[in-house]
Amino acid sequence: MTDSPLSSLGAKVVVASSSDENHPPENIIDGNTNTFWMSTGMFPQEFIIRFAEPTNLSSLTVDSYNVKHLKVEKNMSQNASQFEFVTEKDCEHTEGHLQSNSVSLNGGSAVHLRFIITTGHDHFVSVHRVGVQH
């Protein structure tokens, strides 16, 4: 188990399908749920996290708002391509507080993790933190 922010472990968000300079994708991996990345309209939305090296993962926690369906993919390549499906999850709507979902990854390592938000409970969604448990 670890609670260090992903960014301090050398992880980076290398792709994000929306950008608002006030809410950059780096906010997803800074470990702080007060800062967030926000989608700017339409679905699907996605972001890809790259780890500094192949990382063993047992599960993830995703803190978000208004996400309705989340799909997670991973790869072991240095390129952000050729992903394999890992899991998908329906997320309940929460009123006035963040959604906190844990996603089991069944072990195995990854260099990239790809998160696809196929649909939301509203026009816009936000992602506040992604944390990993090793």
Add this chain to the structure above:
Amino acid sequence: MVKLRARCLLVGDAAVGKSALSHVFHSDGTLFQKNYSMTTGVELLLKCVNIPETNDSVELYIIDSAGKETLVEACEKMWGEPSLLCLVFDLTSEQSFANCSRWMERVRAHSRGLHVPGVLVGNKSDLSPRREVEASVAQEWAQSQGLEYHETSAREMENCDAPLLSLARAFQSLYRERQEAIQNLSPG
């Protein structure tokens, strides 16, 4: 600075001028299609609207969908989940205005209970001698549906920017509103 993206549904009866309007939108008021050719499916047009006095812009993915009754059902499958609505009628056709409530029902069925900001557009304002729908009546109905009302002439390229700008502004203010709500959330 932010670039928003919105799926904008363009609907209304056949021959009210949806495609003509969308081509005027798309060409920034330089192109009016003189020859009528009925849209039988769905046409996608991409138009970026800058919101004046801000650095924000909205990319509109305009879904121009056939208005002819027999084609509607097939087209509805391609509507997806709309972010914005542009409902058009012909100012010289009372019937096309009366049918607007049917169009609203159809759009609502696709919006999953979400609020979809929109505009009502009375087109063909250049044909004033043949006008059948009074501005005040259209305005009142628009208001009752939460739509902003505009009159345009695609042929004269008159006022065609107004509905787009109004849609872009509505989407931007929805975004700002949601952003503020998210900022005030408590942790999960």
